[in-house]
Every structure is written in structure tokens, then in C-alpha cells.
Amino acid sequence: MSEAVLKVQSLTKKIGKTVVVNNVDFTIKKNEIFGLLGPNGAGKTTIIRMITGLINRTGGSVMINGFDLDKDFEKAMSQLGAIVENPEFYKYMTGRKNLLHYARMSSSKISPERIDEVVKLVKLDHAIDKKVKTYSLGMRQRLGVAQAILHKPALLIFDEPTNGLDPQGIREFRDHLKLLASEGVGILISSHLLSEMQLMCDRFAIIEKGHLIYDEENSKAEEIVDAINEVVFTVSDVETAVNILKEEFTTSPILKQDQHIITLSATREETAAINSSFIKNNIAVYEINVTKKSLEDKFFEITEQEMRKSV
Ligand SMILES: Nc1ncnc2c1ncn2[C@@H]1O[C@H](COP(=O)(O)OP(=O)(O)OP(=O)(O)O)[C@@H](O)[C@H]1O
Ligand SMILES: [Mg+2]
Structure with a gap:
């Protein structure tokens, strides 16, 4: 299998007459935490929504762990775990019931043992049988991570995952990401904070007004930052x-x-x-x-x- 867990080429999105994402290219490898950095409105969420199949592309291609999103949608999706915006849970059910419910709806087979394993990994063992409405924001976010990794995806995507978390929560989240990456997962996260990206990511790219203006492994992007x-x-x-x-x-x-x-x-x-x-x-x-x-x-x-x- 290819080393690239995500390959995005010439990704473009037009909404009406506006080009919201313009010809974006990047690649994420196994074990790598890649950050998409850009101010509000830069196009981060739009890029993520196109990769996760939530909205259509105007142009370009997306390959997830070797599967083309157009030709092999189901297979591509089976390689992906994502939290776009806030994960939604049934607040009056326990964390475990939420995960079981999600597992039943998933196209991959997920055993109760796998749920235990994941719960331990995100350190929610003590609270997993409590109702989600009693969870703090950080705990909900960990439950979101648990849900996203249940089916052992090759690629994980989080859109602004640390929004609303306190420094302790951010640090824990960072540790989770590093652990997951060390186990072979490739991770894409978005943020508007440079300092956060520097701490969390192995590599990051900057997006401004839909253009990728910097990515150390993408010479096209470097030309753009050079240009101004x-x-x-x-x-x-x-x-x-x-x-x-x-x-x-x-x-x-x-x-x-x-x-x-x-x-x-x-x-x-x-x-x-x-x-x-x-x-x-x-x-x-x-x-x-x-x-x-x-x-x-x-x-x-x-x-x-x-x-x-x-x-
Ligand atoms: N459905 C839509 N209709 C019209 N414009 C849209 C739509 N979705 C996004 N946009 C525009 O596309 C641009 C990029 O939006 P996007 O949500 O991708 O930015 P972002 O980088 O995620 O910003 P933020 O940091 O605020 O989350 C913005 O100018 C936004 O107004
Ligand atoms: Mg956004």
C-alpha cells in the first residue's frame, strides 16, 4: 500500500462566482501530523468537507490511502475517521452506548473489545458508563476521538479540534495525536493558531483566501509566498x-x-x-x-x- 494516506491534487471549490478553494495540492504520509493553518474564512473547513465527502468538489482529486474518492467512495471512507465541527452525541445516553450505537451503524465490524481498547486509549475508562450530558467539553472531545478511531482508519481529520479546550485539554489532545501517529495513522488538523500548529504538527501548510501559500514539501506553494x-x-x-x-x-x-x-x-x-x-x-x-x-x-x-x- 502507498505511503501517502492522503493525496489532494488541484482541489478547487467554487461557490457561486467565488473561488473559495483554489487549486490546492498536498500530501500526508503515514505517521505524520499535518496542519492546515489559516485565518478565519481561509477555506480550511471547505477543504476538509470536500475530503470527507460532505460537499462536492468543483475540481481536483482526493486519494485516501490509495482509494480514489470518486471511483471507490466506500473504500476511501472506510480509511477515514473525522471530526468536522463538533461531534454530535446522544446526551442522555452513556458514552459507551453512543459508541456502541455508532459501531452498529458503521460498515466495518467493531467488537466490544475494540470499544474498550479505544476508551482506554483516550483515557475515558472512568466516565464511559456515565451519561454524555455530564461530560466536560474535553471529555466530549475525547469521546469524539474515540468514535473517529473505532474502525482503525489510516487517516484522521480534525477541524479546529482544540477550540474551547483549556491548556490542559489541548496538551492531552496533543499527546493523543502523537500516540496515534506513532501507531501509523496520518493526521490532518486545522487551526488558525501558528503557535499551536508548531507544537502539534510535524509539518504545516498555510492557506490564505483559498490558496495554499506555504508548504515546505510543495514547491508550488513556496513560490506563492516568495512572490509577495x-x-x-x-x-x-x-x-x-x-x-x-x-x-x-x-x-x-x-x-x-x-x-x-x-x-x-x-x-x-x-x-x-x-x-x-x-x-x-x-x-x-x-x-x-x-x-x-x-x-x-x-x-x-x-x-x-x-x-x-x-x-
Ligand atoms: N455554503 C457557503 N456559501 C457561501 N460561502 C461559503 C459557504 N461555505 C463557505 N463559504 C465561504 O468560503 C470561505 C471559506 O470558508 P471556510 O469555512 O472554509 O473557512 P475556514 O478557513 O474554515 O474559516 P474558520 O477559521 O472561520 O473556520 C469563506 O469566505 C466563507 O464565507
Ligand atoms: Mg472552519
Whole structure:
């Protein structure tokens, strides 16, 4: 069997006229914890919903442990365990009854012994015969993990799994993930927190506005993060230059300006176009300095924009 438990190629989703997920590629291997990092609205849940078959794709392909989601849907699904949004349980039933109920509905055969094994693994033994309505958020989440791994999937997917958990709960969840990965499972989790991804994942990719902008194993994504640079123009007439930028180059925001200097964010092509527009308008360009942004700078720039929008 192939080493890749998930292979996503050219994954695309259009909703109306908007491209919500744009040509996304990534691969997750056995034993690997892979994080999808991005601000609110970046497209994480949409990607996960397409992989888990909850919504249709507009384009692209998904292979789960070697099975094509289009050609072998049932087999692909049998390789997958997922928690998308909050797991739903019957609150007036015990944790065990919930798991038994789920096991009966599953297409794989799940023995009562397997349920005991999984309950031990997520450390719910002491509470499994209590009603779910008495569980804390962290306990419910562990029950969700138990349910997702019952049928021994090769790939596990969690969408924002630590939302609402306290630091202790987050730490426990992280330990569970590491244990599962060490046993051979490949794991995909999503989050909007860089620090969390760094602690939890072996590797992560950054998604912004539906594009994968960084993934250390995906050179296409690295080209995109490379493409946006901080560019410093030293010019003879800042005032006219700023007017030109505001009118003609709205996709290259001005970051700073003073007497002779304008700092902006632009791609290579935009930088060249800005330069020729300045010259056409009789502005002398004395110097152009390009600084490549670090990944962290880029990520904070993205999240800061999001924070500003939400205030
Ligand atoms: N059914 C829908 N109809 C219209 N727009 C949608 C729909 N589902 C998602 N979107 C849009 O797609 C974009 C991506 O949404 P998505 O839920 O995938 O983001 P996310 O990265 O999971 O964000 P969050 O961190 O808030 O969970 C958003 O702009 C959202 O408004
Ligand atoms: Mg989401």
C-alpha cells in the first residue's frame, strides 16, 4: 500500500462566482501530523468537507490511502475517521452506548473489545458508563476521538479540534495525536493558531483566501509566498507617486512613506509595472530595494489583517 494516506491534487471549490478553494495540492504520509493553518474564512473547513465527502468538489482529486474518492467512495471512507465541527452525541445516553450505537451503524465490524481498547486509549475508562450530558467539553472531545478511531482508519481529520479546550485539554489532545501517529495513522488538523500548529504538527501548510501559500514539501506553494515582497522605492516626488499607487496599483498596499521613500507590498511583476508607471509620470526612481518576507512575517500579516477586520 502507498505511503501517502492522503493525496489532494488541484482541489478547487467554487461557490457561486467565488473561488473559495483554489487549486490546492498536498500530501500526508503515514505517521505524520499535518496542519492546515489559516485565518478565519481561509477555506480550511471547505477543504476538509470536500475530503470527507460532505460537499462536492468543483475540481481536483482526493486519494485516501490509495482509494480514489470518486471511483471507490466506500473504500476511501472506510480509511477515514473525522471530526468536522463538533461531534454530535446522544446526551442522555452513556458514552459507551453512543459508541456502541455508532459501531452498529458503521460498515466495518467493531467488537466490544475494540470499544474498550479505544476508551482506554483516550483515557475515558472512568466516565464511559456515565451519561454524555455530564461530560466536560474535553471529555466530549475525547469521546469524539474515540468514535473517529473505532474502525482503525489510516487517516484522521480534525477541524479546529482544540477550540474551547483549556491548556490542559489541548496538551492531552496533543499527546493523543502523537500516540496515534506513532501507531501509523496520518493526521490532518486545522487551526488558525501558528503557535499551536508548531507544537502539534510535524509539518504545516498555510492557506490564505483559498490558496495554499506555504508548504515546505510543495514547491508550488513556496513560490506563492516568495512572490509577495516588501519593496522600498526611493523617488523624487513621493506625493505624485503615492497618488499613482492609490489609483493604479490597489493590490500593492503602501506600508510606509516619508520624504523620499515609499515602502509597499508587491509581487515582482507589480514592482516592474510600478517602476515604469513612475517613469512615465516623470518621477525619478533612484533606488528599488526588495526584501523577501519570512514565513512568520507573512503569517502575522495575514492574521493581523483578519484581526483588524473583526474589530
Ligand atoms: N455554503 C457557503 N456559501 C457561501 N460561502 C461559503 C459557504 N461555505 C463557505 N463559504 C465561504 O468560503 C470561505 C471559506 O470558508 P471556510 O469555512 O472554509 O473557512 P475556514 O478557513 O474554515 O474559516 P474558520 O477559521 O472561520 O473556520 C469563506 O469566505 C466563507 O464565507
Ligand atoms: Mg472552519
